[in-house]
Amino acid sequence: xxxSGKYQPQDFEDKWYSYWLQxxxxxxxxxEREPYTIVIPPPNVTGVLHxxxxxxxxxxxxxxxxxxxxxxxxxxxxxxxxxxxxTEAKVVNMLKEQGISKKDISRExxxxxxxxxxxxxxxxxxEQLKKLxxxxxxxxxxxxMDPHMSEAVIDTFIRLYKKGWIYRGIRMVxxxxxxxxxxxxxxxxxxxxxxxxxxxxxxxxxxxGHLTVATTRxxxxxxxxxxxVNPNDERYFHLHGKKVLVxxxxxxxxxxxxxxxxxxxxxxCLKVTPAHxxxxxxxxxxHKLPVIDILNDDGTLNEKAxxxxxxxxxxxxxxxAVMLEEAGSLEKTEDYKSQIGFSxxxxxxxxxxxxxQWFCKMGEMAKxxxxxxxxxxxxxxxxxxxxxxxxxxxxxxxxxxxxQLWWGQQIPAWYLPNGEYVVAKTREEAFExxxxxxxxxxxxxxxxxxEEDVVDTWFSSWLWPISVFDGIANPDNPxxxxxxxxxxxxxxxxxxxxxxxxxxxxxxEWRGEIPFKNVYLTGIVRDKLGRKMSKQLGNSPDPVDLIxxxxxxxxxxxxxxxAPAGNDLMFDEAYCEQGRNFGNKIWxxxxxxxxxxxxxxxxxxxxxxxxxxxxRFNQALTEIADNFAQYRLSDALMATYKxxxxxxxxxxxxxxxxxxxxxxxxxxxxxxxxxxxDILKIxxxxxxxxxxxxxxxxxxxxxxxxxxxxVAQMPSFGEVNTQLLNxxxxxxxxxxxxxxxxxxxxISPKEAxxxxxxxxxxxxxxxxxxxxxxxxNVSEFTVVNEAVDGAASFLAHTDEFFVPLSQNIDxxxxxxxxxxxxxxxxxxxxxxxxxxxxxxxxxxxKPEIVQNEQNKKADxxxxxxxxxxxxxxxxx
RNA sequence: GGGAGCAUAGCUCAGCUGGUUCAGAGCAUCUGCCUUACAAGCAGAGGGUCACAGGUUCGAAUCCUGUUGCUCCCA
Numbered sequence: 032x033x034x035s036g037k038y039q040p041q042d043f044e045d046k047w048y049s050y051w052l053q054x055x056x057x058x059x060x061x062x063e064r065e066p067y068t069i070v071i072p073p074p075n076v077t078g079v080l081h082x083x084x085x086x087x088x089x090x091x092x093x094x095x096x097x098x099x100x101x102x103x104x105x106x107x108x109x110x111x112x113x114x115x116x117x118t119e120a121k122v123v124n125m126l127k128e129q130g131i132s133k134k135d136i137s138r139e140x141x142x143x144x145x146x147x148x149x150x151x152x153x154x155x156x157x158e159q160l161k162k163l164x165x166x167x168x169x170x171x172x173x174x175x176m177d178p179h180m181s182e183a184v185i186d187t188f189i190r191l192y193k194k195g196w197i198y199r200g201i202r203m204v205x206x207x208x209x210x211x212x213x214x215x216x217x218x219x220x221x222x223x224x225x226x227x228x229x230x231x232x233x234x235x236x237x238x239x240g241h242l243t244v245a246t247t248r249x250x251x252x253x254x255x256x257x258x259x260v261n262p263n264d265e266r267y268f269h270l271h272g273k274k275v276l277v278x279x280x281x282x283x284x285x286x287x288x289x290x291x292x293x294x295x296x297x298x299x300c301l302k303v304t305p306a307h308x309x310x311x312x313x314x315x316x317x318h319k320l321p322v323i324d325i326l327n328d329d330g331t332l333n334e335k336a337x338x339x340x341x342x343x344x345x346x347x348x349x350x351x352a353v354m355l356e357e358a359g360s361l362e363k364t365e366d367y368k369s370q371i372g373f374s375x376x377x378x379x380x381x382x383x384x385x386x387x388q389w390f391c392k393m394g395e396m397a398k399x400x401x402x403x404x405x406x407x408x409x410x411x412x413x414x415x416x417x418x419x420x421x422x423x424x425x426x427x428x429x430x431x432x433x434x435q436l437w438w439g440q441q442i443p444a445w446y447l448p449n450g451e452y453v454v455a456k457t458r459e460e461a462f463e464x465x466x467x468x469x470x471x472x473x474x475x476x477x478x479x480x481x482e483e484d485v486v487d488t489w490f491s492s493w494l495w496p497i498s499v500f501d502g503i504a505n506p507d508n509p510x511x512x513x514x515x516x517x518x519x520x521x522x523x524x525x526x527x528x529x530x531x532x533x534x535x536x537x538x539x540e541w542r543g544e545i546p547f548k549n550v551y552l553t554g555i556v557r558d559k560l561g562r563k564m565s566k567q568l569g570n571s572p573d574p575v576d577l578i579x580x581x582x583x584x585x586x587x588x589x590x591x592x593x594a595p596a597g598n599d600l601m602f603d604e605a606y607c608e609q610g611r612n613f614g615n616k617i618w619x620x621x622x623x624x625x626x627x628x629x630x631x632x633x634x635x636x637x638x639x640x641x642x643x644x645x646x647r648f649n650q651a652l653t654e655i656a657d658n659f660a661q662y663r664l665s666d667a668l669m670a671t672y673k674x675x676x677x678x679x680x681x682x683x684x685x686x687x688x689x690x691x692x693x694x695x696x697x698x699x700x701x702x703x704x705x706x707x708x709d710i711l712k713i714x715x716x717x718x719x720x721x722x723x724x725x726x727x728x729x730x731x732x733x734x735x736x737x738x739x740x741x742v743a744q745m746p747s748f749g750e751v752n753t754q755l756l757n758x759x760x761x762x763x764x765x766x767x768x769x770x771x772x773x774x775x776x777x778i779s780p781k782e783a784x785x786x787x788x789x790x791x792x793x794x795x796x797x798x799x800x801x802x803x804x805x806x807x808n809v810s811e812f813t814v815v816n817e818a819v820d821g822a823a824s825f826l827a828h829t830d831e832f833f834v835p836l837s838q839n840i841d842x843x844x845x846x847x848x849x850x851x852x853x854x855x856x857x858x859x860x861x862x863x864x865x866x867x868x869x870x871x872x873x874x875x876x877k878p879e880i881v882q883n884e885q886n887k888k889a890d891x892x893x894x895x896x897x898x899x900x901x902x903x904x905x906x907x
Numbered sequence: 908g909g910g911a912g913c914a915u916a917g918c919u920c921a922g923c924u925g926g927u928u929c930a931g932a933g934c935a936u937c938u939g940c941c942u943u944a945c946a947a948g949c950a951g952a953g954g955g956u957c958a959c960a961g962g963u964u965c966g967a968a969u970c971c972u973g974u975u976g977c978u979c980c981c982a
Contacts, residue, residue, distance in 0.1 A: 221981095383936090419981095423981085588926095593919065598919095609947095613947090615945065616944095616945065619944040619947095637953080665921095668933095680945090770951065771948060859928070876965080887928075
């Protein structure tokens with residue numbers, strides 16, 4: 032503890048993190064203890080820490096630290112994923128700045144640049160996690176492209192291919208023209224966008240007039256291969272069998288009939304563009320229409336468009352509109368709102384595009400993965416997500432796993448000169464296989480061409496809980512045997528399908544087992560106005576900056592206070608301030624105790640206070656454990672907060688605090704120091720730095736080098752004296768009431784008061800004389816048999832208290848107060864009596880509930896008779 | 908358009924299978940205090956027709972139906 036006396040978390044946080052690292056407290060190796068394992072949801076290697084990470088990793092650290100302090104062998108595996116699209120985009124940009132174009136360099140050269148980039152910038156986020164206090168086993172830091180991790184990916188590809196679950200096919204995919212790759216359905220974010228609906232006239236080829244088509248994408252007319260109308264649409268009977276001319280290019284296309292067309296939308300005439308729309312594609316298949324793809328991979332028009340070649344699709348849209356207008360083919364335009372897909376990675380508008388891709392069948396794998404969740408083997412917390420999960424799993428579509436990129440695991444498929452392909456781990460194995468298939472002795476190994484594409488990053492991530500323990504290539508190794516299945520996974524609901532569902536599938540496929548027992552789904556961090564935090568809005572605080580200002584402990588407390596499980600959280604810096612203030616409170620409570628002198632000759636006069644706090648502490652311990660068992664971390668924190676601030680600081684320390692510059696007795700001091708140590712333990716998972724700092728203070732005596740709070744064992748549950756707890760609650764009421772009287776009558780806390788009690792409850796107030804004397808500054812406390820005249824009075828439980836005051840009592844005000852209370856009690860009694868005199872209540876309600884009502888009745892009646900008597904006395 | 912969820916104090920949220928004074932917590936607010944651990948604090952206090960309308964029940968914040976408003980997922 033620093034000598035400055037002020038709580039300054041920055042002074043010691045780095046010190047203790049280094050100390051923990053040095054002493055390898057985060058390190059885990061299999062042993063005879065029960066394991067407790069968390070694998071980190073690997074953040075994107077290009078990423079920097081944002082508030083979502085803060086939340087997520089604070090939760091993981093709290094769980095892992097608590098497990099570590101509960102006798103478990105705690106292992107938190109950190110790492111990053113290679114984020115193929117995002118990283119490749121960054122590297123391409125970096126090269127562009129250096130004047131290098133990706134087209135001009137080889138795959139090998141590109142990958143070298145990419146690895147250099149990763150080495151240089153890829154670890155930032157992990158360093159930031161250290162600031163937060165994350166107690167990961169850094170020796171285990173994994174990366175989804177580490178050799179053994181990549182090998183697991185390739186093995187998985189081959190295994191699933193051999194099972195017939197991976198196939199290649201032409202499909203309409205979500206094309207990201209900026210990333211120049213396909214993305215999966217889950218990576219497309221739909222947003223409502225204001226667009227224009229263009230009404231375009233197509234001339235009928237025989238010169239008999241025109242028809243009008245409404246479209247949001249006029250630039251795709253050059254790819255039209257038909258116009259479709261509903262066969263039942265009377266307006267268009269005359270068009271059946273006709274041909275029309277595509278405006279601007281005058282290509283002839285047929286009018287086809289299909290009930291698919293919605294007669295009420297637009298004009299009822301649909302342009303069919305099989306290459307650029309999924310529904311049109313299916314329609315085209317059905318009617319055997321040709322496919323004309325007019326777009327390049329980067330979203331510009333190609334020569335098949337005939338016009339505007341090389342223009343970007345959005346620029347082309349505007350130009351086509353102008354050209355149509357000039358040609359007299361544009362009937363009108365209308366404002367129109369519709370849902371457009373955007374790439375999660377690049378935010379480019381997704382272009383539906385036909386291309387040859389690799390797919391992974393999901394149906395077979397989804398079934399067991401769904402069952403694990405439905406039968407509770409894998410628990411989703413909160414369980415409201417089970418419905419969402421089930422819905423997705425029951426309607427799962429095949430997963431497009433190929434990406435047209437270099438950064439990632441290259442698909443282990445090898446093309447032969449004749450167009451066939453084989454799937455094999457190495458070129459050599461592929462060659463062997465190829466020879467077998469082709470029986471071609473002329474085939475040479477160099478003739479094999481490996482698939483250019485890589486697999487989706489999630490195709491690595493779904494193996495994460497297994498592959499970090501090398502459980503794919505070495506399924507029986509001691510690590511995977513020990514740590515798998517892991518315990519808790521902490522992540523956001525937005526990747527329930529991307530990742531969580533697929534990990535469960537992979538777990539079942541490779542090990543016939545779940546990957547984790549519990550999935551804690553955090554909410555999304557929003558600003559206090561409820562908006563999602565985003566770079567564009569600039570409404571996200573920089574977590575590292577927050578840590579510098581409030582301390583890591585303060586930020587951890589702040590973010591947990593605002594984060595009930597599964598709910599989005601409205602983050603406000605005020606929570607961090609509350610966290611820091613809490614740290615300050617603990618710090619100062621510590622300074623108080625530390626400052627006490629001890630006099631061994633003094634007797635202990637605080638037995639009641641000590642016994643009370645011990646009971647209260649044990650009670651809170653159960654509450655906290657219960658909250659943890661239900662993953663109610665903010666409640667666990669709040670229970671701890673109240674125990675420390677209210678019970679320990681505000682009540683206990685005030686009860687036992689020696690008079691200024693007077694020494695404490697040995698017993699009180701020793702017990703209090705012990706309480707403090709236990710408090711540090713339960714606080715540690717939430718506030719690791721502060722607790723470690725105080726743990727090593729000389730107040731606790733000499734500590735061995737490895738005697739650290741981080742590895743201390745949680746206090747064990749002790750006895751709870753309920754009667755004592757209840758009595759102290761009454762005593763606290765007494766103290767509050769006296770303080771109230773002081774407030775009302777403007778009596779200084781320094782002025783001692785005299786107190787008498789007429790006991791009706793059986794509580795032995797003698798035991799609490801000291802406590803009440805100290806907390807309420809009462810110099811004389813006597814038990815009386817009769818009411819004291821002319822004194823301020825109040826009720827605590829059913830006991831009557833009297834405080835004679837130098838000033839006269841305002842009898843009228845006192846009467847009014849009592850009458851108010853009487854009125855309330857009479858009303859209350861009435862409702863209780865109404866219940867009790869209701870036969871159906873007495874018959875139907877559970878006996879203990881009826882008994883309760885009777886207790887309430889007796890209690891109210893007792894209070895009423897006291898008040899009546901007091902009123903009579905005042906009147907008399 | 909289909910599905911799910913939510914609505915409780917100024918704010919963020921608890922409130923389990925209806926029944927202890929059930930209407931709560933934290934923060935914020937108000938009042939009084941620089942009482943030598945802490946003003947990043949202490950002591951008090953106020954604040955809600957539990958979205959709205961019906962229903963079931965001896966009894967509803969809690970269960971049912973409808974209405975309104977918001978959020979998310981899917982098409």
